[in-house]
Amino acid sequence: MSKETKEREPLFSPKNIKLITGPINLSNPITVQVLGICSALAVTAKLMPAIVMAISVMVVVAASNVLISFLRNGIPPRIRIIVQLVVIATMVILVDQVLKAFVYDVSKQLSVFVGLIITNCIIMGRLEAFAMSNKPWPAFLDGIGNSLGYGLILVVIAFVRELFGSGSLFGFPVIPQGLYDFGYVNNGLMILPPMALITVGVIIWIQRYYTRELIEDK
């Protein structure tokens, strides 16, 4: 039998590596696919919640991708969205409980947004587009890759916003007191969501400037 002698694909074959690196730049969920914008605006005023959010999303996407991938042949197409939602909801509740148990303060800051991970378009999108038609291991890598791309943007936005909006990083003041004495004032607009949107815009601007593949034909 020729099929059985076929070599098994190595775990980190170039194709699989691409599943991780692709979403970080070329098909970044936020800046290219423009998914998950709402949470990118909502939780990025400070670095800490942004990082916790990124990790939570990573756990949820990766775990639900794997689960759905295992189930993919048993799910009747007509009710697949419901099944996906059940899986995501379960994961989100788990993450929420863990956060409440171990990092209660951050969990309080994130408030409803942990629960709202369930509505994060990235997760549904990955389940529909990838996990439903791929094996568990690639699905896992895809989940990790996409949440890395998502988390990267989140951290960059949060870094800019916390630095200029509150003059601190991770809650520690980094802008020297001397500057404040000199008349420097924190930028209040940075705390407000519109500035997060503009920061996303600037990131997209820079990314397209350096990534020729992303520039559309005129």
Next chain:
Amino acid sequence: MKALRNFLDKQKPQFEKGGKLEKLHSMFDSFETLLFVPDKVTFAGAHIRDAIDMKRTMITVFVSLIPALLFGMWNVGYQHFLSLGQSPDFWTMFFYGFFKLLPIIIVTYGVGLGLEIVFAQIRNHEVNEGFFVSGLLIPMIVPADIPLWQVAIAVAFAVVFGKEVFGGTGMNIVNPALVARAFLFFAYPGNISGDKVWISDKADAFSGATPLGNALVGNFDNMPSVYDMFMGFIPGSVGETSTLMILIGAIILLITGIANWRVMVSVFVGGTVMGLLFNLWGANDYMNLPFYYHLIMGGFAFGAVFMATDPVTAAQTSKGMYYYGFLVGMIAVLIRVFNPAYPEGMMLAILLMNVFAPLIDHYVVESNIKKRLKRLKAVSN
């Protein structure tokens, strides 16, 4: 004059393609066209020759701003010395304000024009006069004591995100000068709102609240007289206090046809109607304020004359202008009376309606098409 021309001609090759200073081409170009009328003419296709171009439009607006600007300079000095309880002669007061304002104007133009030149160079455009008016408007709608670095950041923000990302002059959706002010207002509220900032270096004991600030906290006994508010002897942003000077500017704009009277008039009508409606309702003191107070206090008149009429961001259709202006006036008064966080509603009202202007135009055009189709059907039947 001739010598200057010759000098420029001699320098020109250096700045053209392949020249030594090619990178500074835009800067040279803008400097040259500032001094001389450019010799470029349209050469293909049908076109109308007219004396009006962007440069002339901008300079007319500039001239119309001058009465309000000069008065604003004097008023900055007047308010300052009034708060100290002194009354020096006219020129002392004027020059006090003049030297307060000059750095703001220089910073605004420096940052704004610098960014314009950079963008023009990158895009291979010519530098145009787009920032000319915005650069004078911005110093006129901020308090005289605003820190210069904040002005610089706000101007940079306004030029880049209010204008250049959309494609430059004529492509912007919202008024860049108002974007700069909105940026200051939300980013550094401590320096552009409250009752401490409107009089430069005021004595502590003196109340520096603007009429709007007073009205917002229900302090109606401290309202200045109608005459003072109309003439502009009140604290406020530099250029907006004197309704009289703004009206002089408005007359210049209307006679030359630079600004559209439809927008201007309908803003005032909108404000009046809303004021009268509130008078009818009369649930609190602010609502009972006579409607004409709304037209002369704060930035209402300034916004109506110089900001709402901006031909790029206002509605383009004649009918649309009525709706646009009317809504600007209404919303401005609405925000003033109802929103406790924002004493002045004019800025937000104009920005909001800027965004809606294309939509208004769209529906005006659509309804016109529908009307004509109906007429066509009636004829063909």
